[in-house]
Amino acid sequence: MAAFFRLILFLLIAETVFYLLLRVYLRSLRRERLEQIWDERHPAMAGNGAARRAFVRRSMTHFDKTLKSRLLLLVFVLPNLAVMGIIYWVNWQ
Amino acid sequence: MHYFKVAVGVLFGIAVFLFLDYALPSKNTVRITNTYNRLTSVTASNAIFYASDNTGTVENAAGQRDVRFIETVRPNGKVFVYRNEDTGWIWPPYFKYDSANLQAEATNLQSGRDNPQWVSVTAYGWRMAWLSTYPNAVSIDTLAGPDERPRNWAASIICVVLLMLLALIWRMWAQFQERGLSGWRRRP
Numbered sequence: 001m002a003a004f005f006r007l008i009l010f011l012l013i014a015e016t017v018f019y020l021l022l023r024v025y026l027r028s029l030r031r032e033r034l035e036q037i038w039d040e041r042h043p044a045m046a047g048n049g050a051a052r053r054a055f056v057r058r059s060m061t062h063f064d065k066t067l068k069s070r071l072l073l074l075v076f077v078l079p080n081l082a083v084m085g086i087i088y089w090v091n092w093q
Numbered sequence: 094m095h096y097f098k099v100a101v102g103v104l105f106g107i108a109v110f111l112f113l114d115y116a117l118p119s120k121n122t123v124r125i126t127n128t129y130n131r132l133t134s135v136t137a138s139n140a141i142f143y144a145s146d147n148t149g150t151v152e153n154a155a156g157q158r159d160v161r162f163i164e165t166v167r168p169n170g171k172v173f174v175y176r177n178e179d180t181g182w183i184w185p186p187y188f189k190y191d192s193a194n195l196q197a198e199a200t201n202l203q204s205g206r207d208n209p210q211w212v213s214v215t216a217y218g219w220r221m222a223w224l225s226t227y228p229n230a231v232s233i234d235t236l237a238g239p240d241e242r243p244r245n246w247a248a249s250i251i252c253v254v255l256l257m258l259l260a261l262i263w264r265m266w267a268q269f270q271e272r273g274l275s276g277w278r279r280r281p
Contacts, residue, residue, distance in 0.1 A: 023257040025265045028272055083188065089247075090231055092136045
């Protein structure tokens with residue numbers, strides 16, 4: 001039974017690390033896109049300026065409420081489903 | 094330096110291939126001829142090719158373990174021996190704990206040369222006679238004949254998933270190199 005809990009622990013650690021990395025990646029993509037949007041809308045104020053930074057910061061506040069960042073929580077679901085699937089296919093088929 | 098890097102890259106590729114070849118399931122069409130238990134000495138040199146020692150296995154004082162074996166014959170007449178051990182909750186992640194049932198199934202599917210019952214044995218691992226290692230059988234399916242070769246869906250799916258993960262990590266690394274941690278760290 002101790003091995004089972006160790007498996008759960010390691011799986012959880014791996015999922016947390018991957019979740020954080022993916023979150024950084026998605027936020028980085030979104031910020032890049034927001035900077036592009038700003039430059040397209042305000043060609044006069046294009047480039048890294050205070051106004052663009054404020055715009056990006058404002059737009060990023062609701063990032064955690066978007067569908068994309070909620071789907072990211074699947075990182076904690078899919079591997080566990082895969083493990084349960086393997087247990088089923090190996091032992092009960 | 095260039096040749097050194099190439100050599101390291103090639104060696105790494107070979108290591109990845111060998112790792113996948115060892116750990117992914119493979120299917121073989123065979124006929125089961127015998128099943129038995131045998132006291133097997135698990136030594137330091139071949140211990141990593143057997144189940145971890147805390148997965149329900151019992152070793153005696155001499156370091157010997159009672160291991161279930163399945164003897165088979167391939168359609169071309171060559172023999173092949175599988176072991177049948179629980180993997181438990183540890184590596185490799187097959188989470189197999191029904192080896193007693195699998196052994197009963199294998200015993201039930203034994204057949205002679207005159208009236209063969211062909212089966213497909215899914216297993217992972219390598220048979221290395223000089224190290225006394227055996228692939229671990231994971232499941233057994235009955236087949237209609239010796240020419241039937243079922244598709245190895247499990248290994249294909251795992252390979253595709255691994256490739257997708259590799260592509261994702263590639264993209265993530267490119268994004269990190271391009272922009273650093275700007276999406277994460279608060280700018281002053």
